[in-house]
Amino acid sequence: xxxxxxxxxxxxxxxxxxxxxxxxxxxxxxxxxxxxxxxxxxxxxxxxxxxxxxxxxxxxxxxxxxxxxxxxxxxxxxxxxxxxxxxxxxxxxxxxxxxxxxxxxxxxxxxxxxxxxxxxxxxxxxxxxxxxxxxxxxxxxxx
Amino acid sequence: xxxxxxxxxxxxxxxxxxxxxxxxxxxxxxxxxxxxxxxxxxxxxxxxxxxxxxxxxxxxxxxxxxxxxxxxxxxxxxxxxxxxxxxxxxxxxxxxxxxxxxxxxxxxxxxxxxxxxxxxxxxxxxxxxxxxxxxxxxxxxxx
DNA sequence: GACACTCATAGACCCCACTCTAGGTCGTGT
DNA sequence: ACACGACCTAGAGTGGGGTCTATGAGTGTC
Numbered sequence: 001x002x003x004x005x006x007x008x009x010x011x012x013x014x015x016x017x018x019x020x021x022x023x024x025x026x027x028x029x030x031x032x033x034x035x036x037x038x039x040x041x042x043x044x045x046x047x048x049x050x051x052x053x054x055x056x057x058x059x060x061x062x063x064x065x066x067x068x069x070x071x072x073x074x075x076x077x078x079x080x081x082x083x084x085x086x087x088x089x090x091x092x093x094x095x096x097x098x099x100x101x102x103x104x105x106x107x108x109x110x111x112x113x114x115x116x117x118x119x120x121x122x123x124x125x126x127x128x129x130x131x132x133x134x135x136x137x138x139x140x141x142x143x
Numbered sequence: 144x145x146x147x148x149x150x151x152x153x154x155x156x157x158x159x160x161x162x163x164x165x166x167x168x169x170x171x172x173x174x175x176x177x178x179x180x181x182x183x184x185x186x187x188x189x190x191x192x193x194x195x196x197x198x199x200x201x202x203x204x205x206x207x208x209x210x211x212x213x214x215x216x217x218x219x220x221x222x223x224x225x226x227x228x229x230x231x232x233x234x235x236x237x238x239x240x241x242x243x244x245x246x247x248x249x250x251x252x253x254x255x256x257x258x259x260x261x262x263x264x265x266x267x268x269x270x271x272x273x274x275x276x277x278x279x280x281x282x283x284x285x286x
Numbered sequence: 287g288a289c290a291c292t293c294a295t296a297g298a299c300c301c302c303a304c305t306c307t308a309g310g311t312c313g314t315g316t
Numbered sequence: 317a318c319a320c321g322a323c324c325t326a327g328a329g330t331g332g333g334g335t336c337t338a339t340g341a342g343t344g345t346c
Contacts, residue, residue, distance in 0.1 A: 001272070006292080006318095007293070008292065008293080019334075019335055019336075020334065020335080022294090022295090023334065031281070038296090039292060039341080039342060040293080040295095040342095041292085041294075042294090054252070054272065057248075057253075058249075059333095060245055060249060061253070064167050064332075065332075065334095066332090067331070076288085080215065082260055082263065086257065086261060086304090087158075089253060089256055089257045089260065093254060093257060096246055096250050096253065097250070098248055100243060102204075103242055103243050106201075106204035106239055107236070107243065109197070109200050110200070110232060110235060110236050113232055114229065114236055117225055117229040117232065118229060120225065121225055121226065138174070138194075138218045138228075148319085149322075150322085150323070160304085161323085162304070162305055162306070165325090166303080166305085170303095178328085182311080182312060182324090183311085183325095184322085184324075185324090186322055208303070273317090
């Protein structure tokens, strides 16, 4: 089934650089240190790729490498610590929820500004309303 | 109206450190270089605080300081470049939308993992299902 | 058998966004 | 008188997350 992938192939299909892949490995982010060919070259399995994709999801949702390492350690230790894994996941879940909240709020503010600029540009009123080269001009647009 | 605020007061009400406030100023993130008392101390206006709050929104939605500086420059230059400001804002808006998308996708994945772990813990099946201290064990939970 | 290519390691380097330090000034309270 | 706390500047240091370099070895093909 799993043919064995070179680091270059894994880089290609995960979008991580080969540098990053080696870096992640050094950092202990792979459940088991990648197998090697006789010549020392890394051989990745499809499972490794799947795991990496999960790490990428974790990273891109703001989980620090350190926490990913903790999670990896738990998984590596095997059965018995499922509660801990769950706690870690839940905590990250909350974190992500908070981020989404925050971004939505930012979005609200930005969209408001965009709308106002757009309106004034449409009106051709821009030249009348933007008076001072100051904070205030933009702030009044923001408020 | 505006009484004039010390850097400490501004730090308190924006949540930025006094260090960060000075840093932001050096970096050209304030529309006009803050006024000073005769003794050289900074005096912030409420407008400055408002502007800073906007910067904070920008930052916390992932806008690099560099881009905030560009926006600030545009505002500082005054009327005539509203199109550019709008373009910058729109571009950031898209960026934020993409981030929200991404986070939602991560959330989906994480929630799925959480659900599965929770199920197995509820079932008490954890000890049977988690077999190997390997990627696979967790990957099967993820899939 | 020469050239290009991919891989290997160890460690240096980079960028970003702060954060902190050193050394000094001012104004107030006791 | 003098200590204290808030402020000032310039610039060094930090932490996270990679990225790049130097150096060398194995493979593939003309």
